[in-house]
Amino acid sequence: MLDTKEFVKRLVDEGFTHICAVPCSFAKYLINETINNEKIEYVPCASEAVACSVAAGLKVAGSKPIVVAQSSGLTNMGSCITSLLVPYEITFPIIVSWRTYKEGDSEIQHKHLATNLPKLVEAYGYDYQILDQDNLDNAIKQIKESDNKFVMNILKKNTFSEVQLEEKYRLHLNYPPRSKYLLKLNEMYKGSDIVFIGTTGNTAREMYTFMKDTKNFYMVGNMGGALSVGLGMAKAGKRVMVLGGDAEFVMHMGGLTTAGRYKNLDLTYIVFDNESNKSTGGQATYQDHVNYIGIAKNCGFNVVENTITTVEEFEKTVSNLKKGINFIHVKCGYDEVTPRPPVEAIKINKI
Ligand SMILES: Cc1ncc(C[n+]2csc(CCOP(=O)(O)OP(=O)(O)O)c2C)c(N)n1
Incomplete structure:
Protein backbone atom coordinates (compact mmCIF):
# COMPACT_ATOMS: atom_id res chain seq x y z
CA MET A 1 0.00 0.00 0.00
CA LEU A 2 1.26 3.52 -0.76
CA ASP A 3 1.60 6.11 1.98
CA THR A 4 -0.96 8.61 0.69
CA LYS A 5 0.43 11.67 2.48
CA GLU A 6 3.90 10.93 1.17
CA PHE A 7 2.57 10.27 -2.35
CA VAL A 8 0.83 13.66 -2.48
CA LYS A 9 3.86 15.41 -0.97
CA ARG A 10 6.03 13.89 -3.71
CA LEU A 11 3.55 15.05 -6.37
CA VAL A 12 3.90 18.58 -5.00
CA ASP A 13 7.72 18.24 -5.01
CA GLU A 14 7.54 17.18 -8.66
CA GLY A 15 5.65 20.38 -9.47
CA PHE A 16 2.15 18.96 -9.95
CA THR A 17 -0.36 21.73 -9.35
CA HIS A 18 -3.93 20.42 -9.65
CA ILE A 19 -5.94 17.23 -9.21
CA CYS A 20 -9.00 17.42 -11.48
CA ALA A 21 -11.34 14.69 -10.31
CA VAL A 22 -14.65 12.96 -10.20
CA PRO A 23 -14.51 10.72 -7.13
CA CYS A 24 -14.22 6.95 -7.06
CA SER A 25 -14.15 5.08 -3.76
CA PHE A 26 -10.75 3.57 -4.77
CA ALA A 27 -9.35 7.12 -4.82
CA LYS A 28 -11.07 8.27 -1.62
CA TYR A 29 -7.91 8.67 0.46
CA LEU A 30 -5.96 10.21 -2.41
CA ILE A 31 -8.71 12.80 -2.78
CA ASN A 32 -8.91 13.38 0.98
CA GLU A 33 -5.20 14.12 1.10
CA THR A 34 -5.40 16.38 -1.94
CA ILE A 35 -8.08 18.38 -0.13
CA ASN A 36 -6.02 18.45 3.09
CA ASN A 37 -2.79 19.48 1.34
CA GLU A 38 -2.92 23.16 0.47
CA LYS A 39 0.05 22.98 -1.87
CA ILE A 40 -1.90 21.20 -4.59
CA GLU A 41 -5.36 22.28 -5.71
CA TYR A 42 -8.29 19.89 -5.75
CA VAL A 43 -10.59 20.75 -8.68
CA PRO A 44 -13.88 18.89 -8.21
CA CYS A 45 -15.42 18.40 -11.64
CA ALA A 46 -18.99 17.86 -12.78
CA SER A 47 -17.95 15.03 -15.07
CA GLU A 48 -14.84 13.30 -16.28
CA ALA A 49 -15.26 15.10 -19.60
CA VAL A 50 -15.01 18.36 -17.69
CA ALA A 51 -12.03 17.11 -15.67
CA CYS A 52 -10.16 16.15 -18.82
CA SER A 53 -10.85 19.47 -20.56
CA VAL A 54 -9.88 21.53 -17.50
CA ALA A 55 -6.66 19.55 -17.25
CA ALA A 56 -5.99 20.12 -20.95
CA GLY A 57 -6.39 23.87 -20.45
CA LEU A 58 -4.15 23.82 -17.39
CA LYS A 59 -1.44 21.89 -19.20
CA VAL A 60 -1.52 24.04 -22.34
CA ALA A 61 -1.22 27.14 -20.15
CA GLY A 62 1.80 25.85 -18.24
CA SER A 63 0.40 24.13 -15.12
CA LYS A 64 0.89 20.45 -14.23
CA PRO A 65 -2.50 18.78 -13.68
CA ILE A 66 -3.43 15.18 -12.94
CA VAL A 67 -6.85 13.68 -13.67
CA VAL A 68 -8.38 11.17 -11.24
CA ALA A 69 -11.45 9.21 -12.31
CA GLN A 70 -13.31 5.92 -12.13
CA SER A 71 -13.19 3.42 -15.01
CA SER A 72 -16.86 4.21 -15.73
CA GLY A 73 -15.84 7.83 -16.23
CA LEU A 74 -13.23 7.01 -18.82
CA THR A 75 -16.08 6.73 -21.30
CA ASN A 76 -17.08 10.32 -20.53
CA MET A 77 -13.55 11.43 -21.42
CA GLY A 78 -13.75 9.84 -24.89
CA SER A 79 -14.42 12.94 -26.93
CA CYS A 80 -11.81 15.03 -25.13
CA ILE A 81 -9.20 12.29 -25.52
CA THR A 82 -9.81 11.34 -29.13
CA SER A 83 -10.49 14.78 -30.57
CA LEU A 84 -8.33 17.01 -28.39
CA LEU A 85 -5.61 15.29 -26.34
CA VAL A 86 -4.40 12.86 -28.99
CA PRO A 87 -4.46 15.10 -32.09
CA TYR A 88 -2.99 18.06 -30.20
CA GLU A 89 -0.49 15.80 -28.41
CA ILE A 90 -1.51 17.07 -24.96
CA THR A 91 -0.44 14.72 -22.18
CA PHE A 92 -0.86 14.70 -18.42
CA PRO A 93 -1.19 11.85 -15.92
CA ILE A 94 -4.59 10.18 -15.82
CA ILE A 95 -5.22 7.91 -12.84
CA VAL A 96 -8.20 5.70 -13.51
CA SER A 97 -9.55 3.09 -11.12
CA TRP A 98 -10.21 -0.37 -12.49
CA ARG A 99 -13.48 -1.55 -11.06
CA THR A 100 -13.70 -5.31 -11.12
CA TYR A 101 -16.78 -7.51 -11.31
CA LYS A 102 -17.68 -10.95 -9.96
CA GLU A 103 -20.66 -12.86 -11.34
CA GLY A 104 -23.72 -12.08 -9.24
CA ASP A 105 -22.34 -8.76 -7.97
CA SER A 106 -24.99 -6.06 -8.13
CA GLU A 107 -22.55 -3.48 -9.50
CA ILE A 108 -23.52 -4.38 -13.06
CA GLN A 109 -22.48 -0.87 -14.15
CA HIS A 110 -18.88 -2.11 -13.96
CA LYS A 111 -19.34 -5.50 -15.61
CA HIS A 112 -18.49 -4.52 -19.19
CA LEU A 113 -15.36 -2.50 -18.44
CA ALA A 114 -14.14 -4.98 -15.85
CA THR A 115 -12.91 -7.05 -18.78
CA ASN A 116 -12.84 -4.49 -21.59
CA LEU A 117 -10.96 -1.58 -19.99
CA PRO A 118 -7.63 -2.41 -21.70
CA LYS A 119 -9.35 -2.44 -25.10
CA LEU A 120 -10.91 0.96 -24.42
CA VAL A 121 -7.58 2.42 -23.33
CA GLU A 122 -5.97 1.01 -26.44
CA ALA A 123 -8.73 2.35 -28.68
CA TYR A 124 -8.04 5.79 -27.21
CA GLY A 125 -4.42 5.45 -28.36
CA TYR A 126 -2.94 4.95 -24.88
CA ASP A 127 -0.86 2.26 -23.25
CA TYR A 128 -1.55 1.47 -19.64
CA GLN A 129 0.39 0.59 -16.53
CA ILE A 130 -0.90 -0.59 -13.15
CA LEU A 131 0.04 2.06 -10.61
CA ASP A 132 2.59 0.40 -8.31
CA GLN A 133 0.79 -0.42 -5.07
CA ASP A 134 3.88 -0.97 -2.91
CA ASN A 135 6.82 1.04 -4.15
CA LEU A 136 6.35 4.78 -3.76
CA ASP A 137 9.42 5.72 -5.82
CA ASN A 138 8.19 3.58 -8.69
CA ALA A 139 4.64 4.91 -8.45
CA ILE A 140 5.95 8.50 -8.65
CA LYS A 141 8.18 7.51 -11.58
CA GLN A 142 5.10 6.12 -13.37
CA ILE A 143 3.16 9.34 -12.79
CA LYS A 144 6.07 11.44 -14.08
CA GLU A 145 6.37 9.28 -17.21
CA SER A 146 2.68 9.60 -17.94
CA ASP A 147 3.01 13.38 -17.85
CA ASN A 148 4.70 13.22 -21.24
CA LYS A 149 3.37 10.02 -22.78
CA PHE A 150 0.01 8.58 -23.73
CA VAL A 151 -0.01 6.04 -20.92
CA MET A 152 -2.77 5.65 -18.34
CA ASN A 153 -2.20 4.77 -14.71
CA ILE A 154 -4.62 2.11 -13.62
CA LEU A 155 -5.57 2.26 -9.97
CA LYS A 156 -6.35 -0.96 -8.14
CA LYS A 157 -8.34 -1.24 -4.94
CA ASN A 158 -6.46 -0.58 -1.67
CA THR A 159 -3.56 1.26 -3.28
CA PHE A 160 -3.68 4.25 -0.93
CA SER A 161 -3.36 4.20 2.85
CA GLU A 162 -6.17 5.66 4.93
CA VAL A 163 -6.31 9.44 5.35
CA GLN A 164 -9.23 11.22 6.95
CA LEU A 165 -10.33 14.70 5.96
CA GLU A 166 -9.19 17.38 8.37
CA GLU A 167 -12.02 18.64 10.57
CA LYS A 168 -12.27 21.98 8.76
CA TYR A 169 -13.11 20.18 5.50
CA ARG A 170 -15.76 17.86 6.97
CA LEU A 171 -19.45 18.26 6.22
CA HIS A 172 -22.00 18.81 8.95
CA LEU A 173 -25.47 18.33 7.54
CA ASN A 174 -28.32 19.31 9.83
CA TYR A 175 -31.16 18.11 7.64
CA PRO A 176 -33.43 15.06 7.85
CA PRO A 177 -31.74 11.95 6.44
C1 LIG B 1 -19.48 8.17 -15.01
C2 LIG B 1 -19.29 7.89 -13.54
N1 LIG B 1 -18.42 8.62 -12.84
C3 LIG B 1 -18.23 8.39 -11.52
C4 LIG B 1 -18.93 7.41 -10.89
C5 LIG B 1 -18.70 7.12 -9.42
N2 LIG B 1 -19.83 7.59 -8.64
C6 LIG B 1 -20.85 6.78 -8.29
S1 LIG B 1 -22.00 7.54 -7.41
C7 LIG B 1 -21.13 8.98 -7.40
C8 LIG B 1 -21.57 10.19 -6.65
C9 LIG B 1 -23.01 10.33 -6.48
O1 LIG B 1 -23.25 11.48 -5.70
P1 LIG B 1 -24.69 12.09 -5.62
O2 LIG B 1 -25.33 12.11 -6.94
O3 LIG B 1 -24.59 13.40 -4.93
O4 LIG B 1 -25.48 11.04 -4.73
P2 LIG B 1 -25.19 10.50 -3.25
O5 LIG B 1 -24.35 9.27 -3.38
O6 LIG B 1 -24.53 11.60 -2.47
O7 LIG B 1 -26.52 10.16 -2.74
C10 LIG B 1 -19.95 8.86 -8.13
C11 LIG B 1 -18.97 9.95 -8.33
C12 LIG B 1 -19.84 6.65 -11.68
N3 LIG B 1 -20.58 5.65 -11.17
N4 LIG B 1 -20.00 6.92 -12.98
Missing part, protein backbone atom coordinates in the same frame (compact mmCIF):
# COMPACT_ATOMS: atom_id res chain seq x y z
CA ARG A 178 -32.94 10.98 2.97
CA SER A 179 -34.67 7.88 4.40
CA LYS A 180 -37.34 10.09 6.00
CA TYR A 181 -38.27 11.61 2.64
CA LEU A 182 -38.17 8.23 0.88
CA LEU A 183 -40.37 6.63 3.52
CA LYS A 184 -42.85 9.47 3.00
CA LEU A 185 -42.89 8.85 -0.77
CA ASN A 186 -43.42 5.15 -0.10
CA GLU A 187 -46.40 5.97 2.10
CA MET A 188 -47.86 8.41 -0.44
CA TYR A 189 -47.36 6.29 -3.57
CA LYS A 190 -47.71 2.74 -2.29
CA GLY A 191 -49.11 0.62 -5.14
CA SER A 192 -49.24 3.58 -7.59
CA ASP A 193 -48.26 3.22 -11.27
CA ILE A 194 -45.68 6.03 -11.02
CA VAL A 195 -42.19 4.87 -11.94
CA PHE A 196 -39.52 6.06 -9.48
CA ILE A 197 -36.06 6.23 -11.02
CA GLY A 198 -33.23 6.10 -8.50
CA THR A 199 -29.91 7.50 -9.59
CA THR A 200 -26.37 6.15 -9.42
CA GLY A 201 -25.16 6.90 -5.97
CA ASN A 202 -26.85 6.20 -2.75
CA THR A 203 -30.37 7.24 -3.76
CA ALA A 204 -31.13 4.04 -5.64
CA ARG A 205 -29.60 2.01 -2.86
CA GLU A 206 -31.68 3.70 -0.19
CA MET A 207 -34.86 3.41 -2.30
CA TYR A 208 -34.43 -0.35 -2.21
CA THR A 209 -34.61 -0.26 1.59
CA PHE A 210 -37.06 2.57 2.20
CA MET A 211 -39.40 2.38 -0.82
CA LYS A 212 -40.45 -1.24 -0.79
CA ASP A 213 -43.99 -0.64 -2.08
CA THR A 214 -43.45 1.63 -5.08
CA LYS A 215 -42.54 0.79 -8.67
CA ASN A 216 -38.80 1.40 -8.77
CA PHE A 217 -36.19 1.48 -11.53
CA TYR A 218 -32.71 1.48 -10.01
CA MET A 219 -30.39 3.17 -12.47
CA VAL A 220 -27.15 1.96 -10.93
CA GLY A 221 -24.85 3.28 -13.64
CA ASN A 222 -25.05 5.80 -16.48
CA MET A 223 -24.40 8.51 -13.91
CA GLY A 224 -26.00 11.78 -14.94
CA GLY A 225 -28.51 10.16 -17.26
CA ALA A 226 -31.45 9.59 -14.91
CA LEU A 227 -33.48 12.64 -15.87
CA SER A 228 -33.11 11.83 -19.56
CA VAL A 229 -34.11 8.20 -19.00
CA GLY A 230 -37.10 9.60 -17.12
CA LEU A 231 -37.89 11.91 -20.02
CA GLY A 232 -37.88 8.94 -22.37
CA MET A 233 -40.22 6.97 -20.12
CA ALA A 234 -42.52 10.00 -19.72
CA LYS A 235 -42.63 10.54 -23.49
CA ALA A 236 -43.55 6.87 -23.82
CA GLY A 237 -46.57 7.58 -21.61
CA LYS A 238 -45.39 6.75 -18.08
CA ARG A 239 -45.82 8.89 -14.98
CA VAL A 240 -42.30 9.36 -13.66
CA MET A 241 -40.45 10.69 -10.64
CA VAL A 242 -36.67 10.87 -10.83
CA LEU A 243 -34.93 10.84 -7.44
CA GLY A 244 -31.33 11.96 -7.66
CA GLY A 245 -28.29 13.42 -5.95
CA ASP A 246 -26.45 16.72 -6.30
CA ALA A 247 -23.41 15.20 -8.03
CA GLU A 248 -25.69 13.34 -10.43
CA PHE A 249 -27.51 16.61 -11.21
CA VAL A 250 -24.44 18.28 -12.67
CA MET A 251 -22.85 15.37 -14.52
CA HIS A 252 -24.93 15.68 -17.71
CA MET A 253 -26.78 18.86 -16.89
CA GLY A 254 -27.65 19.39 -20.55
CA GLY A 255 -30.45 16.86 -20.00
CA LEU A 256 -32.40 19.62 -18.27
CA THR A 257 -32.44 21.72 -21.43
CA THR A 258 -33.80 18.78 -23.42
CA ALA A 259 -36.44 17.82 -20.84
CA GLY A 260 -37.53 21.44 -20.36
CA ARG A 261 -38.80 21.58 -23.93
CA TYR A 262 -41.58 19.06 -23.23
CA LYS A 263 -44.29 20.62 -21.06
CA ASN A 264 -47.08 18.16 -21.47
CA LEU A 265 -45.61 15.22 -19.61
CA ASP A 266 -45.90 13.78 -16.13
CA LEU A 267 -42.29 14.04 -15.00
CA THR A 268 -40.98 15.25 -11.66
CA TYR A 269 -37.30 15.60 -10.85
CA ILE A 270 -36.42 15.67 -7.14
CA VAL A 271 -32.80 16.41 -6.25
CA PHE A 272 -31.81 15.19 -2.79
CA ASP A 273 -28.88 17.45 -2.05
CA ASN A 274 -26.50 16.16 0.64
CA GLU A 275 -23.74 18.47 -0.64
CA SER A 276 -21.56 15.43 -1.29
CA ASN A 277 -20.82 12.24 -3.19
CA LYS A 278 -22.06 9.96 -0.43
CA SER A 279 -21.52 6.72 -2.29
CA THR A 280 -17.86 7.27 -3.16
CA GLY A 281 -16.77 8.27 0.33
CA GLY A 282 -18.61 11.49 1.14
CA GLN A 283 -16.42 13.95 -0.74
CA ALA A 284 -18.03 17.40 -0.80
CA THR A 285 -19.39 18.44 -4.18
CA TYR A 286 -18.43 22.10 -3.56
CA GLN A 287 -21.59 23.26 -5.28
CA ASP A 288 -22.73 26.01 -2.91
CA HIS A 289 -22.57 28.39 -5.85
CA VAL A 290 -25.06 26.30 -7.86
CA ASN A 291 -28.65 27.52 -7.88
CA TYR A 292 -30.39 24.24 -8.65
CA ILE A 293 -33.86 25.80 -8.70
CA GLY A 294 -32.71 28.68 -10.91
CA ILE A 295 -31.14 26.30 -13.41
CA ALA A 296 -34.23 24.08 -13.61
CA LYS A 297 -36.51 27.12 -13.90
CA ASN A 298 -34.47 28.63 -16.71
CA CYS A 299 -34.50 25.30 -18.52
CA GLY A 300 -38.30 25.34 -18.55
CA PHE A 301 -39.30 23.30 -15.48
CA ASN A 302 -42.17 24.25 -13.14
CA VAL A 303 -40.15 24.71 -9.99
CA VAL A 304 -40.96 24.78 -6.32
CA GLU A 305 -39.39 28.14 -5.56
CA ASN A 306 -37.99 27.33 -2.12
CA THR A 307 -35.55 24.61 -1.10
CA ILE A 308 -37.28 21.97 1.03
CA THR A 309 -35.66 21.18 4.38
CA THR A 310 -38.36 19.33 6.32
CA VAL A 311 -40.44 16.22 5.69
CA GLU A 312 -43.69 18.14 6.43
CA GLU A 313 -42.93 20.71 3.72
CA PHE A 314 -41.90 17.90 1.41
CA GLU A 315 -45.20 16.06 1.82
CA LYS A 316 -47.22 19.21 1.24
CA THR A 317 -45.19 20.19 -1.81
CA VAL A 318 -45.33 16.78 -3.46
CA SER A 319 -49.09 16.49 -2.79
CA ASN A 320 -49.67 19.78 -4.60
CA LEU A 321 -47.76 18.88 -7.76
CA LYS A 322 -49.65 19.26 -11.01
CA LYS A 323 -49.10 17.37 -14.25
CA GLY A 324 -46.16 18.84 -16.19
CA ILE A 325 -42.42 18.81 -15.74
CA ASN A 326 -41.65 19.70 -12.15
CA PHE A 327 -38.51 20.28 -10.15
CA ILE A 328 -37.97 20.11 -6.39
CA HIS A 329 -34.72 20.79 -4.52
CA VAL A 330 -34.49 19.04 -1.15
CA LYS A 331 -31.71 19.27 1.43
CA CYS A 332 -30.98 15.99 3.21
CA GLY A 333 -28.49 14.41 5.61
CA TYR A 334 -26.94 10.97 5.80
CA ASP A 335 -28.43 7.60 6.68
CA GLU A 336 -26.48 4.58 7.72
CA VAL A 337 -25.23 2.70 4.65
CA THR A 338 -27.97 0.41 3.33
CA PRO A 339 -27.50 -2.74 1.23
CA ARG A 340 -27.31 -2.56 -2.54
CA PRO A 341 -30.36 -3.86 -4.41
CA PRO A 342 -29.68 -7.36 -5.76
CA VAL A 343 -29.09 -7.92 -9.49
CA GLU A 344 -32.63 -9.28 -10.00
CA ALA A 345 -34.10 -6.01 -8.72
CA ILE A 346 -31.74 -3.84 -10.74
CA LYS A 347 -31.61 -5.56 -14.08
CA ILE A 348 -35.00 -4.60 -15.42
CA ASN A 349 -35.17 -3.54 -19.05
CA LYS A 350 -38.96 -3.29 -19.42
CA ILE A 351 -41.29 -1.36 -17.16
